[in-house]
Amino acid sequence: MFIHIGDSNVIQSEDIVAIIDYNLVSSSTIMDEMMATAHQKKQIIGPKKNAKSVMITKNTIYYSSLSVSTLKKRSSMIRAINKLDDYSDEIVP
Secondary structure (H helix, E strand, C coil), X not given: XXXXXXXXXXXXXXXXXXXXXXXHHCCCHHHHHHHHHHHHCCCEECCCCCCCEEEEECCCEEEECCCHHHHHHHHHHHHHHHHXXXXXXXXXX
């Protein structure tokens, strides 16, 4: 399934590695190094200006204008939908 993460970006939910608060990125030297490397490789998408969170996927890092809690709710809804049983074959018209 796909998740809309703001700023016209939609990603596959299975590709998500981490969702991090944007304010925590600059407080960690490891995160700073990771972001610098991704920036050099042009693997960062989205405007940094209004970023509230950072979404890390297998191949790309996204700046998102949505909060971590909003993104977490969206990903949780997708997990819940995937766990639902499909009874569409049992419906008789």
